[in-house]
Amino acid sequence: MSEIVKLQNVTKNYSLGKTTVRALRGVTLEITRGDFIAIVGPSGSGKTTLLNLMGCLDNPTSGTVLFEGEDISLLTRNRLAEIRSEKVGFVFQHFNLIPVLTAFENVEFPLLLKKLDKTERRKRVISALEKVGLKEKMERKPFELSGGEQQRVATARALAGNPDIVLADEPTGDLDSEMGGKVIQLMKNLNREGTTFVFSTHDPAIMKHASKVVKLHDGKIVNIES
Amino acid sequence: MAHFFNLAWRNIQRNKRRTIITASAIVVGVTMMIFTNGLITGLLDRTITNSVELETGHIKVYALGYREKSDLIPTNIGITNYTEVLDLTDGVQGVNAVSPRIRAGGMLHIKEETTRVIINGITEQDLKVRDLKKRIIQGEYFTREDENVIIIGEPLADRLTIQLHDKVLLSCIASDGTPVSMSLTVKALFSTQFSSYDSTMVFLPLRKAQDMLKMDGITEIVVMIDNPEKVEDVTADIASTLQNKGYTYEVLHWEELAPELAQFAEMEKSMSFLFMSIVVIVAAIGILNTMLMAVYERIKEVGVMAAFGYKSQSILVLFMLEGLIIGVIGAVIGCILGLGITYYLSQVGMTFAGADVVEFMESHIYPRLSALDVVFPFFFAVTVTLLAALYPAYRASQLEPVEALRHV
Numbered sequence: 001m002s003e004i005v006k007l008q009n010v011t012k013n014y015s016l017g018k019t020t021v022r023a024l025r026g027v028t029l030e031i032t033r034g035d036f037i038a039i040v041g042p043s044g045s046g047k048t049t050l051l052n053l054m055g056c057l058d059n060p061t062s063g064t065v066l067f068e069g070e071d072i073s074l075l076t077r078n079r080l081a082e083i084r085s086e087k088v089g090f091v092f093q094h095f096n097l098i099p100v101l102t103a104f105e106n107v108e109f110p111l112l113l114k115k116l117d118k119t120e121r122r123k124r125v126i127s128a129l130e131k132v133g134l135k136e137k138m139e140r141k142p143f144e145l146s147g148g149e150q151q152r153v154a155t156a157r158a159l160a161g162n163p164d165i166v167l168a169d170e171p172t173g174d175l176d177s178e179m180g181g182k183v184i185q186l187m188k189n190l191n192r193e194g195t196t197f198v199f200s201t202h203d204p205a206i207m208k209h210a211s212k213v214v215k216l217h218d219g220k221i222v223n224i225e226s
Numbered sequence: 227m228a229h230f231f232n233l234a235w236r237n238i239q240r241n242k243r244r245t246i247i248t249a250s251a252i253v254v255g256v257t258m259m260i261f262t263n264g265l266i267t268g269l270l271d272r273t274i275t276n277s278v279e280l281e282t283g284h285i286k287v288y289a290l291g292y293r294e295k296s297d298l299i300p301t302n303i304g305i306t307n308y309t310e311v312l313d314l315t316d317g318v319q320g321v322n323a324v325s326p327r328i329r330a331g332g333m334l335h336i337k338e339e340t341t342r343v344i345i346n347g348i349t350e351q352d353l354k355v356r357d358l359k360k361r362i363i364q365g366e367y368f369t370r371e372d373e374n375v376i377i378i379g380e381p382l383a384d385r386l387t388i389q390l391h392d393k394v395l396l397s398c399i400a401s402d403g404t405p406v407s408m409s410l411t412v413k414a415l416f417s418t419q420f421s422s423y424d425s426t427m428v429f430l431p432l433r434k435a436q437d438m439l440k441m442d443g444i445t446e447i448v449v450m451i452d453n454p455e456k457v458e459d460v461t462a463d464i465a466s467t468l469q470n471k472g473y474t475y476e477v478l479h480w481e482e483l484a485p486e487l488a489q490f491a492e493m494e495k496s497m498s499f500l501f502m503s504i505v506v507i508v509a510a511i512g513i514l515n516t517m518l519m520a521v522y523e524r525i526k527e528v529g530v531m532a533a534f535g536y537k538s539q540s541i542l543v544l545f546m547l548e549g550l551i552i553g554v555i556g557a558v559i560g561c562i563l564g565l566g567i568t569y570y571l572s573q574v575g576m577t578f579a580g581a582d583v584v585e586f587m588e589s590h591i592y593p594r595l596s597a598l599d600v601v602f603p604f605f606f607a608v609t610v611t612l613l614a615a616l617y618p619a620y621r622a623s624q625l626e627p628v629e630a631l632r633h634v
Contacts, residue, residue, distance in 0.1 A: 057628045077537070078537050081538075083535075084532075084534065084535040085536075090534070096631070098233075157534075
């Protein structure tokens, strides 16, 4: 299977006032199509930074991030936006739903950039919401949904565009075990159809289904379990 | 784009109070701009119309050299063969009416009272230019048979305690330099409501004025035209028509005859534009502030948009649309209010203090609007709003996605 994202000796530093935070220190990792990878590690170990780099949201301080063979450091802002629109789906830790839009419109939002007619778009949105069990609440706005429901809308939003890779930051963190299990099962089904998943998680249920578990500590990969 | 509009429309409703306050500033700006435009247009229109009707006409024809000495109201620089000049002028395309006039300085005496006046010798043709008949408040206008009669203004009559049919003595220097005087009967009193005009102007039949001043000709021809917009063209046409017949007369239009009025009109328009620009720009600063707040509050959302592939241009357009919607709503309401207020005042009028600043300015003004008086403030406000939204929108579009997502 071909690789979709490849990180070679990647470092990422942030400036926090006068302090430099070394979020990643020489990470080398390959994500192959069809992977179902869990990235685990304590808070501040660099999990979110790693996901951001894989999703072309950020550039490395040094090293190379190749997305389908393209060095993301060399791409324009617009090209990176195109890659994210066409190939990447994000599930954020804090959902990040747009408060003025309904659940339906939030899921539809990334699809507006794709060349889909209205009927096809609607079909995809409803199908994604159905899969996360929220079709009945699709006209509700985020503040009318529970935390778990919002997380499921965020998941549906990431999946509706049929991305090549889904990057999910703690996707089951706010879900009860039953709903968490359903979401994992949904993702596993999509994974079987070819979608690649990378999670940052503390959830043992995800780790159990993962094809690889990458352990991070202080910005370094300390272990990869297959 | 429809989706963007939908999103922008909902975004501006997030903080309704802030949106209403911001749009209100635009409403006030546009309303004031339209109302002031209406006021100035109404004021200038009436002032110019009055000046044209009572004093300058649209165009005047003088003998060469008269204008230079016009302050002295000379009677020895006149148009001698005026019948032909009148016919030639009347024949020019666009000319609606012509009136031969004599103007001279004089003194009016009654009993022991004396005052300076300006003598106006007119024919019945003058009614097509300056309808003195409709301004008569006592007595009657001249008839063809009238000879030793005079029409004077009501304030002048009051000041000198002159009654209708009283005999007055009019004296002046004739065109040959000799002093002359004549006893005349007051046939009518007029009022134009402009007190300085009514206190100085006296009217007598042209033939009588010619006799008294020992003149064969006249001092000026006043011309009214069909379309005042074409005054410069018609002025040039009259000048060339006369020149082709060998007459070298001075032909001047009202802006040249009353330059202070034209300057006043320009100044009023500039001042109002400056003042209103300040009002709209203050409103625009409100938009700028609102949009900066909106960007700051929604940094994380901008990050989400970027994460899902929205390009910088799209984010810029979204925030610009929000500013545009606030601007258009404010401008539309401002137009409706401005039109409403101006329409009401155009019916009832409004009293304007300090109307004596410029001659022929009326104290009761009826605002009037042209299409441009409404269209310009609308587009001005919308454009300024868009410019004000540009900087916050640009800032939003340039946010780094990952930084925006990390924003708390």
